[in-house]
Amino acid sequence: MDNHPLFKKFVAFTAAVHQITNDITKDVKPETLTPVQYKILEYIAVSQPVTLSEISDCMHMSMPNTSRELRKLTEKELLVKVTDPADRRKQGITLSPEGQAMIDEVFRGAAQRVGERIEHLTAEQQQEIERALDLLQEKIFYV
Amino acid sequence: MDNHPLFKKFVAFTAAVHQITNDITKDVKPETLTPVQYKILEYIAVSQPVTLSEISDCMHMSMPNTSRELRKLTEKELLVKVTDPADRRKQGITLSPEGQAMIDEVFRGAAQRVGERIEHLTAEQQQEIERALDLLQEKIFYV
DNA sequence: TGTTTTTGTTATCAAAAGACAACTAAAGGA
DNA sequence: TCCTTTAGTTGTCTTTTGATAACAAAAACA
Structure with missing residues (x-):
């Protein structure tokens, strides 16, 4: 597998994804948060509600x-x-309205940048991209 | 664009890529390197030779x-x-044989995990994945 | 009931990473 | 030639992050 043709593409691809998402969110991230705090907030945003253990595991x-x-x-x-009434050791963690507003703002900025990258494409090409995202997420980047 | 269908997919997708690549390289990373040092080594591996300024910019x-x-x-x-003879302020940075060996070892471990994710797929499906990677890298995750 | 496991907290210490000032040396122009 | 820009270094200070021990409370279980 080491020299499997797919693997080289995989490495190049994931490197590109990391770099682009880094660049895209780079200067829309709130400067009041440390990198780790931002990561946590982002994780909660897409997975809420979560428990502390889940955050600990995933990150x-x-x-x-x-x-x-x-x-x-x-x-x-x-x-x-919010303490889970069924098991009072657990607490469901969600974004506050302020936290949600902050994340929405970041996502708005990111969406803007992504938009610039795809707006010149035809509707058909955009659908192709959508299918490619679905395919990869289903076959490789599944959790 | 904020509620553009593609954007939601984009967020979910990049989150998944980050998490999977994290998990995949998690315990194959050499513990003698700090996270930042590993990241730098990985960057040099895929982009060598590079200059200090380039690393500084990209990271x-x-x-x-x-x-x-x-x-x-x-x-x-x-x-x-290696000092660039044409401009002696610049230095081309590459992996030493030891560095290359270390990265090769990491990549071998990562390739193993990726292999496990795709080995059950048909050759046709693997080609589909390859095409999807190419498409996305060309249309969205280009540098 | 008493014990163990799960879920989380607090406190402390060390290491890693970031910010910034002051510096050198080479190259590029005027 | 002198001045400016580019590329990189060294040193210092602060903040962030990671590791670990000791703890508490609820739940599960015997």
Whole structure:
């Protein structure tokens, strides 16, 4: 597999995705957040509600460190924790209205940049891209 | 564009790519490198030869910090700097044999994991994936 | 009931990473 | 030639991040 033709493409592709998404969100990220805090906020945004353990697992962070960063985000009033009535050890974490507004703003900026990259394409080409995204997510980048 | 159908897919897709590549390289990364040092080594691997300025630009790091990390990687004998004879301010940075061996090892591990994700697919499906990677890289994730 | 497991918190220390000032050396112009 | 720009270095300080130990409370279980 090492010299499997797909693998070289895979490496180049993922490198490109990382670089482009980095560039796209680079200067729309709120400067009041550290990189890790931003990552956490983004993760909560697409997966809410989540528990602390889930964040810890998915982001490969220890529970103590996750707990600390969540506390900081809570102090900034960007998220809210709701104790699960069925299991009072767990807490469902979601974005506060302020946190949601912040993420919406970031996504708006990112959407703008993505739009610039595809607006010159025909509707048909855009559909092709949509199908390609679906295909890859289903066959390779599934969780 | 904010609620452009493609954008939602884009967000979900890039999130998935980040998570999967993270998981795939997670425990094949050499523990003698810090995360930033690994990222730099990986960047050099796919772009060599590069200059310090290019690394600084692409990775959004200041020149002093980039210089420091490159020094550490050089001390670990993982890369070599060759002064450009045409412009002696510049230095072409490449992986040393040891550095190349380390990256090859990481890529071998990653290739293994990717292989597991696609080996059950038919040759036709694999070609479809290849085409999808090409398409997206050409139309969206171009540098 | 007592014990263990799960879920999370607090505190502390060390390492990694970022920011910035001051500097050198080569190249490019005027 | 002198001045400016480009490419990179060194040193220092601060912030961020990671690691670990010790803890508490709820749930699960024997």
